[in-house]
Amino acid sequence: MSKPPAASSAAIVCAHTGFSWPDGTPVLDGFQFSVGAGRTGLIGLNGSGKSTLLKLIAGELAPTDGSVKVVGEVGYLPQHASLDTHLRVDEALGIAAARTALHAIESGDGGPPWSSEAESLGESEEHFTTIGDDWDVEERARATLDQLGLHTIDLDRTIGEVSGGESVLLRLAALLLRRPDVLLLDEPTNNLDLPARRRLYDAVTAWSGVLLVVSHDRELLDRVDRIADLRGGEVHWYGGNFTAYEQALAVEQEAAERMVRAAESDVARQKRELADAQVKLARRVRYGNKMYAQKREPKIVMNSRKQEAQVSAGKHRALHIERLQEARDRLDEAAEAVRDDDEIRIDLPYTVVPPGRTVLTVSGLRTRYGTHADLEVRGPERIALTGRNGSGKTTLLRTLTGELPPAAGTAEVHVPHRFLPQRLDEVLDNDLTVVENVARYAPDATNNRIRARLARFLFKGARADQQAGTLSGGERFRAALAALMLAEPAPQLLLLDEPTNNLDMSSVRRLVTALHSYEGALLVVSHDPRFLRELSITRWLTLASGVLTPTDPL
Incomplete structure (x- = not known):
């Protein structure tokens, strides 16, 4: 049964809340937090406890001290969650039973043909009970899917037939159909393409209950009413959206x-x-x-x-x-x-590419998934590659670097290059230290030379001797970036695949600073318009229907 969120009474209250992991590692201690109606953006450094806090509020974790109380029904969209690929869409939306009962009543089917009249009446009454007042369940489901741009998805399809981005939107659609009093979203725009992000932005803007969203997406955070900055185990409140917070x-x-x-x-x-x-x-x-x-x-x-x-x-x-x-x-x-605003500072003269030099030549290329491309990159161009989820952007990057063979045509890189994939495990060996990981890409560099360069990536002293597997998300990204940019020969072409996914605000700022210092050519895949605009992109390309075409700036 659908109901509007109880905006006036719903609330989240954490009182003297403590939480530690089973090994004794503390996350929160004496934590105080309360939020009522409206849209709240929860931000903070990687590892500050944002996702843990959402799990505590959702009831997936129990506090070790104090209390976590929620007034109203909770809907929770976790950061990493997958749906059973065998589920039908209506099952994922939570409307399968009501839909089955509705169809049975509409067809006049009170029960199996062999059942007695009393049994049929009993089953018919059960159908009515299942539906309750929700007679327009299918219409509401279709309207919600349409709102999120999923109008082509049939309710009888299985989850295995939809893309990863569509799967995220389906989980959100299930929550919107339930209309919980409190909605918790953890990095909801990760891995969503730009059209899907914009539909999620609209859904967040229209939400009238209690909304608490953890995100590093500044476009999304510009649609909230207040910012809660979790730092050092305490929340600092700022009225207004993220732009107002920055000011x-x-x-x-x-x-x-x-x-x-x-x-x-x-x-x-x-x-x-x-x-x-x-x-x-x-x-x-x-x-x-x-x-x-x-x-x-x-x-x-x-x-x-x-x-x-x-x-x-x-x-x-x-x-x-x-x-x-x-x-x-x-x-x-x-x-x-005063916050720690250390920035990555890079001086890599060997990455400089003269304006007229040919960096990359792509001629009649066809990837194994059918993408067609012709492209020439000259000088220190900065190219943004955008497109829908599943359009083949990552496959194209891996084909350009030679990691995947082309189905036809050629892709020739004329300068030293490096590729930063979405999975950092492809760059870093978790069992090696930061210094040792960089040394893999610059085997002739001395230890002192590597350490001096790593200091510019904020790995100084003992930090450079940490194992990669023990680093936080932001530190791992910084270590992977250092390994590629400090490689020998120095890369004069960098290819980056969704580099801002799972990075906190501080790490994104550091990445932008590092890339501003980089004087080679850049080809970056991203769904984050603000990040791309900050990179001073010189050319915008879109991959759609297997064709790479120029496009206007985002």
Whole structure:
């Protein structure tokens, strides 16, 4: 039975919530969080606990301390979930029973032909009970599928017949049909092509209940009412969408940096005052000792004054030390408010491609899945390759790099090149350290040379000696990017396949900075328009119906 979400009363409340993994690794401790009606975007660094929090709210995990309470029915779309490929679409939507009952009633079938009249009446009553008030279930299902661009999908098809992106939208359609009071979405636009993303954006914009969405998709986050920034186990709230959050954060960080400068000045002043006080006290002690040696006053008076001077000197020194410590504490507090905005800085002169140089020649190419392409890349061009899910973009990239043989035609790369696939395991060996992984691609480089270059990718000291398998998602991406960009010979053509999938905001910013520093040619597949626009793309191509054609910028 369909119902509108109880927007006025639905809510999520986490009170003193704690959660640790079975090995004792803490994720949340004394966590406080509450959200009511409206659309909330939950952001934070990889590993900060966003997905874990959604699982706690959905009831898939239980808190180890405190409580997690939800008022209203919960609908949850996890980040990594798959539907049984043998399910029919109506089963995936949760309407199969109601649909079967509706068809039985419409056909006048109260039961099997051999059943008695009483049995038929009983089955007919069961059909009515199954349907309840939801007589328009098929119409609503079709309307929801149409809303999400799935109008070609028949309710009797199986899940195995739809694409991965369509599968994600079907799971969302099932939630929209249920109309839960609280809707939880974890990175819902991952692996969705641009048209599918836009339909999901519209669905989010139209949602009137409680919505909590974890995402790194800035276009999606510009459609929420507030931003919850999960950092250091605490949530910091910002009113407005993601653009407003960025503006507020810039002002906040500027103020924090001013506080740091002021606190640093205060620490320096307190150090000077402590040094001055110690000089003055030393002079007083020398003067007192001189008077005592000359015995100008009675011994008892001089001993009393000496004792008073020592006590006074001790108090004076303690006061200045206390003031210095307070100044240092203020500096530490001010420094904590300034975020770690370290950026990847790359200076790779051997990646430079002269404007007239031919980088890639594709002539009469046909991939094994039927894509046709003719293409020439010259100089340091930056090319964006877009297209629907399943259109063959990844296959085309792997054919261009020679990983897959073409069915016809040729693809010739004229410069050193590297390919960054969606699966980082194809680049990194999890059992090797970051240094060792880079050394695989630059076997003649010295250890010191590799470490010096890795520092620019923010792997300094012991961080460069971490095993790849122990790194966070953002760190793994940075390590894979370093391995390819520091390879020898230096790559003058980079091919990237959906590089921003599963990256947090900080990692995306670092990637953009790194690619701005790169002076070779770039061919990138992405469904993220904002990311592509930030790369200063010089040419836009779309792959549709097996044909590669120029297109307008997104």
